[in-house]
Amino acid sequence: MLIMAISSPRIQPMHRHKVERHLGASISPLRRKHWLAKSGVLLVVIIPLVLSSTLFATELLINTFWPPAHLMRQEVFNRWISDVARVTEGRVTGRFPTSTLAPPSRQWHMVTSGIADVGIVFNGFERNRLHLSTVAELPFGTPSAEAASVALWRTYKRYFEKAEEYSGVKLLGLMTHSGGDLYSLRTAIQHVSDLEGLKIRTTDGSSSDAIETLGGVAVPSSGIGAYQLVSRGIVDGLIMPTGDMRTFNMLQYTDYAVTIPGKIYNGSFSLFMNLETWNSLSRTDQQAILSVSGETFAHHARAWDESDRLAIEEMEHRGIERSIASEPFLDELRARLAFIDDTWIREADRRGVNGRAALDYFRTEARRIATSLETLE
Structure with a gap:
């Protein structure tokens, strides 16, 4: 002994x-x-x-701001944690705190200060630090959550990694949700002019810029906070992933839904680990964790696409009026929102990245991946 x-x-x-x-x-x-x-x-x-x-064995404290029943906990994180435990043969495991250790906007600080070992942040909350990854949030670039997530990771590896925006943490993965369509509580929205003066729930970032440019009043909130805005009648509509409309019980207040091909915005997220925690792991375990992160983690975004399908079924059951944005509506949206791409490109160029090339690669790759995934179904 x-x-x-x-x-x-x-x-x-x-x-x-x-x-x-x-x-x-x-x-x-x-x-x-x-x-x-x-x-x-x-x-x-x-x-x-x-x-x-x-x-x-190392037990990682993993924080997310989504509630326990949300697909990001049930489908994405639980799967990733299980994968990590499997490939490290139980040497690295993970657990969640009983409730989030910081609000959504403070996830970066929470992890870098050592309160949690692993976190995930909506990149819009760190848009000054994490500008490049927000390429996935630009309008009309999301064919599906899975395709956009995989394309984002590949774009990061090809164009963004050298810019070192994640200096001070260990980036493990990138993911997007399925993108935002347009929902209204009382008034149908079929033209840009219909948005004039309407209060629309948005996220921080490009979605707020889009609504303000289109004549609406942007009311930024987290996905979790959107329910309060809708249930209390504070907003007239919202842009939101279809699945989250169902997850957060907002379909009961919704009369109209307009699908925007490519989506009017998307939300991108970064999965990252405290650097000191990462450095405390053996090289063998680090490589094992990387093998189930990155692009493998990005593929877990298919859970968002499945959530959308379930929400569409519920909308049909509730009799919500659904439509696809007309070509004239889309043409006006594209013309009015083109500046968002230009703004992103200029800042990417300033950070030493060919912004136009990166944006074109991301969108082309997302479409290509979406087509290949459809072929597999």
Whole structure:
């Protein structure tokens, strides 16, 4: 038998609950490491000479701002965490706190300050820092969530990685949702002029710019906060992923839905790890985690596409009037919103990236991937 003294973020799962009595259940391995170092605590355990591969398992504290029932928790993160545990043979696992450790707009700070090990941020909240990844948020570039997500990762690897926008963290993946269509609560919207003066829920970023340019009043909120705006009648309409209209129970207030081919905007997200936590992992485990992240993680966005299909079925059941934007409507939208592309390109160029080439590559690749995915169905 061997007596070992351990002072490390890699705490054996069977002893973790004892440490958390002092540290709190929502403290990350990084925080535990600092606490143990400062207090001089030694965890003394008696173990066999042949050590189990799970003895030094790292349990990552993974924060998301979506509620537990949301597809990002149920379909995307649970799948990724399961993949990580599988490819590391149980040496790296993950868990969620009982509730989000920071509001949606503070996810970057939460992870970089060590409150959580892994987080995901809506890039619009960090648009000054993460400008390049917002290429996926520009109008008319989303054939599907899965296609746009995979195309975004490939565009990042080809064009954006060298710009080092993710300096200070370890980027593990990029994802988009399925893009925003136009929903109205009382008034049908068939022309740009119909938006004049209407209060429309948007996100931060290009969707707010679009609505303001079209004559509407942008009311930015998170997806979670959109329900309060709709249920209280604060807004006249919203642009939102179709699936989230169902997920957040907003179809009951909706009378009209207008599908915008390519979508009027999209939301992009970055999955990232605290750099100190990442560096504490073995090279073997790092490579294993990367093998189920990146493009593999991007493919999990198909859950958004499936959610859209379920929402469309519910809209039909509720009798919501659905239409596809007419060509004259689309032509006017494209003309009025062209400046959003131009603005993005100029800033990308300023950051040392060929903005036009990157944007063209992203859109072409997204369409190509969407076609190949349709062939597989």
